[in-house]
Amino acid sequence: MQPVCIVIVGPTAVGKTALAIRVAQQFGTSIISADSRQCFREMTIGVAKPSPEELAAVPHYFINSHSIHEDVNAAVFEQYALQAVKKITSTHPVVVMTGGTGLYVKAFCEGLDDIPAVLPTVREEIAQQYELDGISWLQQQVAAEDPLYYSTGEIHNPQRLIRALEVKRSTGQSIRHFQQGKKAARDFRIVKIGLELPRPELYRNINQRVENMVQAGQVEEARSLLPWRSLNALQTVGYNELFDYFEGAGTLATAVEAIKTNTRHYAKRQLTWFRKDPAIQWFSPENAVDVLQYAQASTQEGN
Incomplete structure (x- = not known):
């Protein structure tokens, strides 16, 4: 069998x-x-x-x-x-x-797809700039440097944008060049x-x-992870909103509502x-x- x-x-x-x-x-x-x-x-x-x-x-x-x-x-x-x-x-x-x-x-x-390894210096430079200037900077850079991906890819997903930009800067070619779709x-x-x-x-x-998560201790869990918020693993709905709250953006109530909204958007995607x-x-x-x-x-x- x-x-x-x-x-x-x-x-x-x-x-x-x-x-x-x-x-x-x-x-x-x-x-x-x-x-x-x-x-x-x-x-x-x-x-x-x-x-x-x-x-x-x-x-x-x-x-x-x-x-x-x-x-x-x-x-x-x-x-x-x-x-x-x-x-x-x-x-x-x-x-x-x-x-x-x-x-x-x-x-x-x-x-x-077999996509070449990117240069560590390029990856670090992009990550640092993204941390400073956010997704709008990523979108602008990808639109300018890899318009093929920008016109066909997920331009609201920071991880995908970062990937496209680091491949372009490391290889000189659009990530679409390497995405052949072979199964x-x-x-x-x-x-x-x-x-x-x-x-x-x-x-x-x-x-x-989301309400159950908050009652179960999600705020405390996120607070314990705040020192590592720049790690890729923590670029995640349910944590980013609370990290912003910890650093003075809005109230806990608005952060919780943002988690609900962003989770619904994620489910739709x-x-x-x-x-x-x-x-x-x-x-x-x-x-x-x-x-x-x-x-x-x-x-x-x-x-």
Whole structure:
């Protein structure tokens, strides 16, 4: 039987964790997280990490696996996840992956383009300037230096803008030159399941999750991480807004409202990303039985 990886995606606060645990328990297997922030040991409340009870219910990979001081990106995740799949499927024919970081899921399923390494001095210079002048500076620089990316890429995502600018300055070519879109071969089948809710319900979930995070100690967690706010791992909704508050911008109430707003925007971007993938079969998280049946049937196909 060819191994199968069931990939469960969707926007934040839609219910991926709970359903992924049910699917993993159905197959007696493990879960690989595809979340770019839950891997960091120092970040817990603000990244909606699975609870200790959920982590105990099913073995998890890429949770608490790295430090915020490590350089973790899609390429690192791809290699980590492929090794995890190899380990898990040596004893179980099915593995579950879940998360909302679209680029990580894409890297795992299809591989990444071979983009040359950037010069460390260039990366440091851009990071320092971004820290001083913000995203508007990034947008201006990318528009001037890599108009091809600026006209086709995500110009409101600082990490993507930084990446485009550092590649351009290091190689002299647009990052689009290296993005060939070739899909890597995998020695396991991939079944993709998407979870969605009506927008008002999803937004209510997001707002309630933010309130729960604050009650659980998110403000204190963010304050403890303030000395390292410039690290890439902490360029994250739920932390940036509180860092600004700590440094005198607005009130705690306005910071919390900003977290809710920015999280809703992030969820919308996640849905836009995943909607582009025709291989995803969509379900409501409330129809768990349908998801479980679909997952069971899908693992039998082609075997």
